[in-house]
Amino acid sequence: MKIFYLLSIIFLFSVCGTAFVNAQEQKDNLSKYFESIEQFNRVADRRSETLIFKLLQFNAPYRGVYYETSLSNNGKIYAARVTPFAIQNSRRANLSKSQINEIKGKLSNLFSQNITQSAQPQDEQLYSALVFNDNQKFSRYNFIGQIPNELQEIIDFLKVEFEKSEKQEYEAFLEQGKLLKEKYGNWQEKTGLLHTNSAGFGKLENNNAVLLYLSGLRQPIKDNRPPEIPIYYSLVFYPEGRISGGAVGRGGRSDNPISSSGIKWALPKKGNESNETEKEFLITYDAINGTITIKKSIYQLTEGWT
Numbered sequence: 001m002k003i004f005y006l007l008s009i010i011f012l013f014s015v016c017g018t019a020f021v022n023a024q025e026q027k028d029n030l031s032k033y034f035e036s037i038e039q040f041n042r043v044a045d046r047r048s049e050t051l052i053f054k055l056l057q058f059n060a061p062y063r064g065v066y067y068e069t070s071l072s073n074n075g076k077i078y079a080a081r082v083t084p085f086a087i088q089n090s091r092r093a094n095l096s097k098s099q100i101n102e103i104k105g106k107l108s109n110l111f112s113q114n115i116t117q118s119a120q121p122q123d124e125q126l127y128s129a130l131v132f133n134d135n136q137k138f139s140r141y142n143f144i145g146q147i148p149n150e151l152q153e154i155i156d157f158l159k160v161e162f163e164k165s166e167k168q169e170y171e172a173f174l175e176q177g178k179l180l181k182e183k184y185g186n187w188q189e190k191t192g193l194l195h196t197n198s199a200g201f202g203k204l205e206n207n208n209a210v211l212l213y214l215s216g217l218r219q220p221i222k223d224n225r226p227p228e229i230p231i232y233y234s235l236v237f238y239p240e241g242r243i244s245g246g247a248v249g250r251g252g253r254s255d256n257p258i259s260s261s262g263i264k265w266a267l268p269k270k271g272n273e274s275n276e277t278e279k280e281f282l283i284t285y286d287a288i289n290g291t292i293t294i295k296k297s298i299y300q301l302t303e304g305w306t
Contacts, residue, residue: 035062035063035064035084036062037062037121039064040056040058040062040066040129041129043056043066044056044129044131044140045131045140047131047133047138048072050072050073050074051070051071051072051073051131051133051138052071052072052073052100052103052104052132052133053070053071053103053107053130053131053132053133054068054069054070054071054130054131055068055069055070055128055129055130055147055151055155056068056128056129056130057126057127057128057129058121058126058127059124059125059126059127060121060122060123060124060125060126060127061121061123062121062127064083064084065081065082065083065084066081066082067079067080067081067082068080068082069155069158071095071100071103071158073100075094075095075096075097075099075100076092076093076094076095077092077093077094077095077158077161077162078090078091078092079091079158079162091162091165091166092162092165093158093161093162093164093165093166094165095161099161103154103157104134106150106153106154107132107134107150107151107154108134109150110148110150110151111132111134111139111141119142121144122144125144125145126144126145126146127142127143127144128142128143128144128147129141129142130142130143130147130151173253176253177253177255180253180255180256181255184257184288187257187287187288188219188255189219189220190219190288191219191220192218192219193218193219193257193287193288193290194216194217194218194219194229194231194287194290195216195217195218195219195221195254195287196214196215196216196231196254196259196285196287197215197216197217197228198214198215198228199212199213199214199215199259199261200212200213200261201213201261201263203243208237208238208239208240209235209236209237209238210235210236210238210243210263211233211234211235211236212232212233212234212235212236212261212262212263212283213230213232213233213234214230214231214232214259214261214283214285215228215229215230215231216228216229216231216287217229231285231301232283232285232292232301234283236263236281238263238265238279238281239267240267240268241265241266241267241268241279242265242266243263243264243265257286257287257288258284258285258286258287259284259285259287260282260283260284260285261282261283261285262280262281262282262283263280263281264278264279264280264281265278265279266278266279267279282294
C-alpha cells in the first residue's frame, strides 16, 4: 500500500512537472518571439495605403515594448505604448488638411537630404524606425540616439495637438454632464433604479448566434460589494458574416440613463466589392423608465422572463 501510494505521488509529480515545464517552455518561446528584433521589424514594415508616416521607438536592447506615433491621410494622429499583450496610454487627435500638408512637406524636405542612418540598434541607445509615404513609395529610415531636429519638431507639434484634443474632450465631457443633469436631474439617487454596470456578448457554438447581456446595480448602493443584477439577456441570430465588434454600453458615460449595447457584423464581399458591408444590432436601455428599445419598438422590462 505504501509502495502504491509512493508510486502514485511519483507519477503525479511526473505528470504535473512535465506540464509545468511545457507551459514554461511555451511562455519562454512566446517571450523570445515578441522580444526579437525580427518581430519589431515586421511591425515596422507593416504599412497601409492610408499611412503617411509612423515612428516606432524603443530603448535598446529590444524587449518587446515600443512607442508608436503615426499620421494617416485622413488627418488622424495616434500615439501609444505597445507591449506584447496590451496597448497603453493611447492618444488620438485630428489634423487639418493644411497641417497634414505642412508635415508631409517637412518630411519630404528632410529625406531629400543625405541623412545619417544606422541599421542595427545599440545597447543603452534610443532606436527609431520611421516609415514615410511620399505619395510615390514607402521608405524606411532608422536612427540611433537623437532623431533629426526636423522630425523631433513634428513629434513635439503632435504632442501639443494631443493635449489640445484631450482638453477639448474633457471640456465637452463636463458640458454634456451639465446638460444631462438639467435634463434628468438626480436620477441616480432614485430608489429601485438599475444603474448599468457591465455589458457584453458571448458567441455561441452556432456560428451565427450570440448572447447579449446587460447587468446593473440596484440604487441606492449600500454595500461595498453589491450584487450585480441582470437587466436583460438577448439571444441574437444574425445572417452570414463574422462578428466585427460590439457597441459600447452606458452610452459612453455613467451619468447617462440612456445606454446602448449590441453587436456589429461584417457581410462577406460580393463580386468586385472592395470593402465589407457592416451591419449593426443595438439595444437601448432606459434606466429611468425601465424599458429597452430595439429599432422603433419599446418594451417594458419586468422581473423574470418575459
